[in-house]
Amino acid sequence: MRLSNVGRITIGLLLAAALAAPVPAAAQDKPRYGGELIFPVPSEPPSYDGHREETFGLIHPWAPFYNTLLRVDPNDPSGTKPVASLAESWTIAKDDLTYTFKLHRGVKFHDGSEMTSKDIKASYDKIISPPPGVGSTRKGQYAVVEAVETPDPYTVRFRLKWPSGAFLTSLASPWNFIYKADVLAKDPHWYEKNVMGTGPFTFVEHVKGSHVVGKKNPNYWDKGKPYLDGFRALFVRDSAAQVALVRGERAHIQFRSFAAKDRDNLKAALGDKIRVQESPWDCVLLVAMNHEKKPFDDKRVRRALTLAIDRWEGSKALSQITIVKEVAGVQVPGTPYATPPDELSKLAGYWKDINASRAEAKKLLREAGVPDGFSFTFKNRGIPTPYEPLAIWLIDQWRQIGLNVKHEVIESAAYFGRVVRPGDFEVAMDFQCGYIVEPDLDLYKFVSRDKNPANYSRYTDRVLDELYDKQSRSQDPEERKKLIRAFEKRLLDEEAHYMMTLQWHRIIPHSAKVRGWQITPSHYLNNTLDVVWLAE
Amino acid sequence: MWKYILKRFLLMIPTLLGVAILAFVLLRMVPGDVVEARYIGAGQGQFVDQTLMAQERVRLGLDQPLWKQFADWMWGLLRGDLGISMWTETPIVAEIRLRFALSLQLAIMATVIATVLAIPLGIIAALKQDTWVDYVVRVFSITGLAMPSFWLGILIILGFLIIFRWLPPMVYTPFWVDPWQNLLQLIWPALAVGYRYSAVATRMTRSAMLEVLREDYIRTARAKGLWLKLILVRHALKNAMLPVVTVIALEFAFLLGGLVVTEQVFNLNGLGLLFVEAVARRDYTLTQALVMLVASAYIIVNFFMDIMYAWLDPRIRYR
Numbered sequence: 001m002r003l004s005n006v007g008r009i010t011i012g013l014l015l016a017a018a019l020a021a022p023v024p025a026a027a028q029d030k031p032r033y034g035g036e037l038i039f040p041v042p043s044e045p046p047s048y049d050g051h052r053e054e055t056f057g058l059i060h061p062w063a064p065f066y067n068t069l070l071r072v073d074p075n076d077p078s079g080t081k082p083v084a085s086l087a088e089s090w091t092i093a094k095d096d097l098t099y100t101f102k103l104h105r106g107v108k109f110h111d112g113s114e115m116t117s118k119d120i121k122a123s124y125d126k127i128i129s130p131p132p133g134v135g136s137t138r139k140g141q142y143a144v145v146e147a148v149e150t151p152d153p154y155t156v157r158f159r160l161k162w163p164s165g166a167f168l169t170s171l172a173s174p175w176n177f178i179y180k181a182d183v184l185a186k187d188p189h190w191y192e193k194n195v196m197g198t199g200p201f202t203f204v205e206h207v208k209g210s211h212v213v214g215k216k217n218p219n220y221w222d223k224g225k226p227y228l229d230g231f232r233a234l235f236v237r238d239s240a241a242q243v244a245l246v247r248g249e250r251a252h253i254q255f256r257s258f259a260a261k262d263r264d265n266l267k268a269a270l271g272d273k274i275r276v277q278e279s280p281w282d283c284v285l286l287v288a289m290n291h292e293k294k295p296f297d298d299k300r301v302r303r304a305l306t307l308a309i310d311r312w313e314g315s316k317a318l319s320q321i322t323i324v325k326e327v328a329g330v331q332v333p334g335t336p337y338a339t340p341p342d343e344l345s346k347l348a349g350y351w352k353d354i355n356a357s358r359a360e361a362k363k364l365l366r367e368a369g370v371p372d373g374f375s376f377t378f379k380n381r382g383i384p385t386p387y388e389p390l391a392i393w394l395i396d397q398w399r400q401i402g403l404n405v406k407h408e409v410i411e412s413a414a415y416f417g418r419v420v421r422p423g424d425f426e427v428a429m430d431f432q433c434g435y436i437v438e439p440d441l442d443l444y445k446f447v448s449r450d451k452n453p454a455n456y457s458r459y460t461d462r463v464l465d466e467l468y469d470k471q472s473r474s475q476d477p478e479e480r481k482k483l484i485r486a487f488e489k490r491l492l493d494e495e496a497h498y499m500m501t502l503q504w505h506r507i508i509p510h511s512a513k514v515r516g517w518q519i520t521p522s523h524y525l526n527n528t529l530d531v532v533w534l535a536e
Numbered sequence: 537m538w539k540y541i542l543k544r545f546l547l548m549i550p551t552l553l554g555v556a557i558l559a560f561v562l563l564r565m566v567p568g569d570v571v572e573a574r575y576i577g578a579g580q581g582q583f584v585d586q587t588l589m590a591q592e593r594v595r596l597g598l599d600q601p602l603w604k605q606f607a608d609w610m611w612g613l614l615r616g617d618l619g620i621s622m623w624t625e626t627p628i629v630a631e632i633r634l635r636f637a638l639s640l641q642l643a644i645m646a647t648v649i650a651t652v653l654a655i656p657l658g659i660i661a662a663l664k665q666d667t668w669v670d671y672v673v674r675v676f677s678i679t680g681l682a683m684p685s686f687w688l689g690i691l692i693i694l695g696f697l698i699i700f701r702w703l704p705p706m707v708y709t710p711f712w713v714d715p716w717q718n719l720l721q722l723i724w725p726a727l728a729v730g731y732r733y734s735a736v737a738t739r740m741t742r743s744a745m746l747e748v749l750r751e752d753y754i755r756t757a758r759a760k761g762l763w764l765k766l767i768l769v770r771h772a773l774k775n776a777m778l779p780v781v782t783v784i785a786l787e788f789a790f791l792l793g794g795l796v797v798t799e800q801v802f803n804l805n806g807l808g809l810l811f812v813e814a815v816a817r818r819d820y821t822l823t824q825a826l827v828m829l830v831a832s833a834y835i836i837v838n839f840f841m842d843i844m845y846a847w848l849d850p851r852i853r854y855r
Contacts, residue, residue: 046624054574133591135588135591137575137588192625193625193626207634207805208624208626208630208631208634208805209634209635209805209809210707210708210805211707234706234707234803235805236803237800237803238800238801238803240693241706241800241803244693244694244697245703245706248696248697248701248702250703269697269698411568413566413568413816413817414566414572416572417568417572418568
C-alpha cells in the first residue's frame with residue numbers, strides 16, 4: 001500500500017514521539033557527568049590532618065581530596081569489605097605475616113608529581129611512628145605492624161609481628177590519607193593546614209565557619225571518575241537549619257544522619273523528590289559499671305542491672321523519639337560477625353520474657369545482699385540526644401526491680417576527663433562510635449584496663465583478653481565468629497562487665513537526584529564522592 | 537570636657553585588667569581542657585594514649601604555671617598579639633576578623649531597624665496614651681519582648697519554606713562583594729533581632745516621653761501656642777532620649793557577641809557561635825580574646841554614650 005503524504009507525516013510524528021518518550025528508569029541509572037554536590041556538615045575540624053583528627057567534620061569535606069591504600073567497597077551496605085584503591089592488588093604470605101601491595105601506576109598528586117610506594121611508606125610511618133610533636137590518634141591500632149617496606153616504586157610491603165584477621169580492614173581506614181613523602185620530610189605538620197592529595201577532587205577553598213569547595217580533578221587516576229564537577233560542603237551546626245537546607249533544595253544530602261521526625265517531615269514536604277536510606281549505625285551508648293565500687297564489683301548486681309532492661313520493647317518506643325533502634329550485642333546488626341536475634345535473646349538482658357528476666361534480676365539482688373530501694377547515682381553526659389532519653393529509660397527500667405537511681409548530668413567537655421576516666425562514678429553512660437565495623441576496633445574497648453585505659457568499667461579479665469587476641473589473630477571467619485560469640489557472652493552475660501543499650505540508627509533522607517551513594521553503618525565511610533553523581 | 541575624656545580612657549585600663557583576670561581564672565576553674573575535648577570526647581578516644589595528650593599539652597603551653605600563662609597572655613595583649621587558637625592553632629586575629637564583619641553588620645542593621653521602629657512608635661504611644669493607638673503599640677512591643685528572636689527566626693525560615701518554597705542564602709557573602717546577596721541573607725535575622733530589640737526601646741521611649749511631656753516647660757511651651765512638632769523635636773525628644781540611648785547602646789554592644797542561637801538558626805558565621813564553641817572546647821586563648829573584645833565593646837559604647845549625654849542634655853557637663 002502506498003502511503004499518502006499525510007500518512008508519512010503521521011508515521012514520522014508518531015516515531016518522533018516514541019523516541020522522545022521518557023527513558024525507562026533502569027536506563028537512567030547510568031552515571032551522568034556534571035553538577036555540584038552540596039551538603040551541610042554539622043561540625044568543623046580543628047585541622048586538616050586525617051592522621052590526627054577524630055571528627056567526621058574532617059572526613060565529610062576533606063576525604064574527597066585524598067585516597068587511601070585500600071578502601072571499603074562503596075557499594076557494600078555492611079561497610080565491611082576492603083577493596084582496592086591506590087593498591088590495585090595484593091598478596092598475603094602463607095604465614096599471614098607479610099602483605100604485599102601492588103600500586104596503580106600513573107597516580108598523580110594534585111601538584112602533578114607521581115605517587116609511589118615511598119609516599120605510602122611515609123604516610124604509614126607518620127601514622128604508626130609519628131615524629132616527636134606530631135599527633136597520630138590511631139597509632140595504637142597498628143601496633144601489629146613490624147615494618148613498612150618499599151622494594152620498588154610500585155610495591156609496598158607490610159610485615160606484621162603476628163597474624164591479624166583485621167589488617168586489611170585497618171588499611172581501608174578512611175582516616176589514612178596518603179600524603180606526599182617529600183612534603184612530610186620537609187614539614188610533618190604541613191598537612192595540618194594544607195591540602196594536597198591524589199583524590200578525585202582538588203582543593204579550592206576553605207572559609208572557616210562557612211564552607212569548603214572542591215572541584216573535579218581532571219587528572220584523576222581512576223579514568224572516567226569522578227562524575228561530579230565539584231562539591232561544596234557547608235558548615236551548618238544547627239540540625240533544623242540542615243533540614244531546612246535539604247527541604248529548600250539548597251543542599252542535596254547530609255552525610256551524618258537526621259532524626260526520624262525530620263525524615264518524616266521531609267518526605268511529607270518533598271514527596272518523591274526525596275529518597276531515604278537507613279542503616280543500623282556503628283555507634284552505641286553503653287553502661288559502664290564501676291567494678292571498683294561496691295556493690296558493682298559483684299557480678300550478680302551487674303547482671304541484675306542488665307536483666308532489668310527490656311530492650312525489645314524499648315527499641316519500639318525509643319526509635320520514635322530519638323536516634324536509637326536496633327537491639328544488638330557487640331557488633332552492628334546485619335554485619336558479618338553480628339549475633340542473630342534468636343541467639344542474642346539467650347543472653348542476659350536480651351530475654352524476650354521480661355517478667356522472667358526481672359524476676360531473675362530481683363533474685364540476684366537479694367542474693368547479693370542489695371536491699372529493695374537501694375539507691376545509686378547514674379552519671380550521664382550532657383548531650384541531649386540520645387543520652388537524655390536513654391538515661392531516663394534506663395532509670396525507669398531499674399526502678400522496675402526496686403532500684404532508686406539518681407540521674408546526674410555532667411557537662412560534656414568535662415565528662416570523660418574528669419568523671420569517667422578517673423572512675424569518679426558508680427554507674428555511668430559510656431559511648432563508642434567506630435569508623436568501620438570490625439571486631440578488632442569494636443571489642444578493644446572491653447579488654448582489661450591495664451591493656452586499654454578506655455575500659456571505664458575498670459575490670460581485669462584475662463579470659464576476655466585471651467578471647468580478644470585469639471579472634472584478632474584468627475584468619476578463619478567461622479572460627480573468628482565463634483570466638484566473638486564467646487567474647488560477647490562473657491562480656492554481656494556471664495560477667496556483665498558492660499551493658500549495651502540500643503544501637504543507634506542512621507537515617508539519610510537525600511535529594512532523589514543523588515545517585516551512587518550507599519549508606520553504611522559508619523558515617524565516616526563513602527565520602528570520597530568519586531562514585532556519586534547527580535541525576536537530572 | 538577633655539580632662540573627663542582622658543580620665544575615662546585611663547579608667548578603661550584597670551577595668552579591662554579586672555576583666556582579663558576574671559576571664560583567665562574562671563576559665564581555668566571549669567573542668568576539662570582543650571586536649572581532653574579534642575581527643576577523649578570522640579568515640580575513638582580509646583586509642584589515644586596519654587603520651588600524645590601530654591605532648592599536646594606541652595605544645596599548647598598548658599603545662600606552664602598559671603602565673604606564666606597569664607603573664608605571657610598579658611604581654612601579648614600589650615603588643616597587640618592575641619595569640620593563636622588552642623583548637624585550630626591559627627591566629628586569633630584571623631579567626632575573629634573572619635566573623636567580625638558579619639556580626640558588626642548584623643548588629644548595625646538590627647540597631648537601625650530597632651531605632652526606626654522604636655522611636656516613632658514610642659512617641660506616638662506616648663502622645664496617644666490610653667487610646668487604641670497606644671494599646672496597639674504596647675501589644676506590638678510586649679509581643680516582641682515575649683518572643684525570643686531565635687524562635688521568630690525559625691518561624692521566618694519555616695514560613696519561607698512552606699509558603700514560598702524558598703530559603704535565604706546560608707553562605708555569607710560580604711557586602712562589598714555582592715550587596716544584594718548579602719542583604720538577602722542578613723535582613724531576616726536583622727528583622728528577627730531588631731524586632732525584639734525595638735520592643736525594649738519602644739517601651740523605654742514611651743515611658744521617657746510620658747515623663748517629659750508632663751514637665752512644666754512642656755506645658756509652658758504648649759501654653760505659648762508652639763506647634764506640637766516643634767515641642768516634640770526641640771524640647772521633649774532630646775530630654776527623653778537619655779534612657780533610650782542607654783538601652784540602644786547597651787543592646788548594640790550585646791549584639792556583637794551575644795546572638796548565639798540566632799546565628800545557629802540562620803547559619804551565620806558570627807562571633808556568638810565562635811564564642812560558644814570556644815568555651816565548649818576549652819579554647820582558653822580564643823575565649824579570653826573574645827571576652828576582652830566584648831568587654832572593650834561595652835566600655836567603648838558606654839564611653840560614647842556618656843559623651844552623647846552631654847550633647848543631649850546641656851546641663852550635663854563633665855569636669
